[in-house]
Amino acid sequence: xxxxxxxxxxxxxxxxxxxxxxxxxxxxxxxxxxxxxxxxxxxxxxxxxxxxxxxxxxxxxxxxxxxxxxxxxxxxxxxxxxxxxxxxxxxxxxxxxxxxxxxxxxxxxxxxxxxxxxxxxxxxxxxxxxxxxxxxxxxxxxxxxxxxxxxxxxxxxxxxxxxxxxxxxxxxxxx
Numbered sequence: 001x002x003x004x005x006x007x008x009x010x011x012x013x014x015x016x017x018x019x020x021x022x023x024x025x026x027x028x029x030x031x032x033x034x035x036x037x038x039x040x041x042x043x044x045x046x047x048x049x050x051x052x053x054x055x056x057x058x059x060x061x062x063x064x065x066x067x068x069x070x071x072x073x074x075x076x077x078x079x080x081x082x083x084x085x086x087x088x089x090x091x092x093x094x095x096x097x098x099x100x101x102x103x104x105x106x107x108x109x110x111x112x113x114x115x116x117x118x119x120x121x122x123x124x125x126x127x128x129x130x131x132x133x134x135x136x137x138x139x140x141x142x143x144x145x146x147x148x149x150x151x152x153x154x155x156x157x158x159x160x161x162x163x164x165x166x167x168x169x170x171x172x173x174x175x
Contacts, residue, residue, distance in 0.1 A: 044164065054140045060133055063088075063096050068105060068130045071122035076109070078117055105129055 060068070063086065070085045071077060079097060083090040097120065100106040105126035111117040122130070145154050 040164070040167075051137045051141065054137045055133070056136060058133070060129065061096070063093075064100060064105075065130070065133055067093070067096060067100060067120075068122055068126050071106060071120060072127060072130055076119040076121045078111070078119060082120065100126070 066086050067082055070082055074085075077085075079093055080090050082097075083093050086093070097106065101108065103125075104123055106120050107123055108118045108120055111119050145157065149157070
């Protein structure tokens with residue numbers, strides 16, 4: 001298995017401590033962030049691939065799982081909001097939403113603030129299906145963490161989870 005190009009341990013920048021406002025501190029923080037970006041990307045991709053393998057009998061597509069997950073975490077959303085969260089065109093969700101409605105995993109309701117719009121909500125059956133899809137992978141991940149990591153490392157990952165979610169939501173444009 002080949003590794004993509006990125007900083008080696010010898011190229012790793014020093015860890016910035018208590019960075020101030022000076023240009024040197026900003027450059028050091030940027031260098032640390034650049035190295036961290038490579039490390040986090042590699043780890044996240046590897047873990048995502050492995051978790052996909054831990055789905056023994058997937059009954060939902062990745063997009064269906066994404067939609068159910070957003071509705072479960074965020075509450076009722078418009079199809080346009082879901083498309084934005086999934087970073088797809090609204091038209092790309094048409095079949096997915098129709099299938100989720102057909103199988104009673106989501107339902108539509110009128111938007112109380114604008115009756116012309118509809119909101120999608122996850123049903124009890126949708127929550128059950130989402131939990132079933134996640135349970136096997138969560139169990140594998142918990143077992144792998146217990147087998148391979150110290151309690152301090154596990155706590156560090158627990159703290160990193162919400163940070164990774166924040167990064168996933170970042171609206172940063174690189175020129």
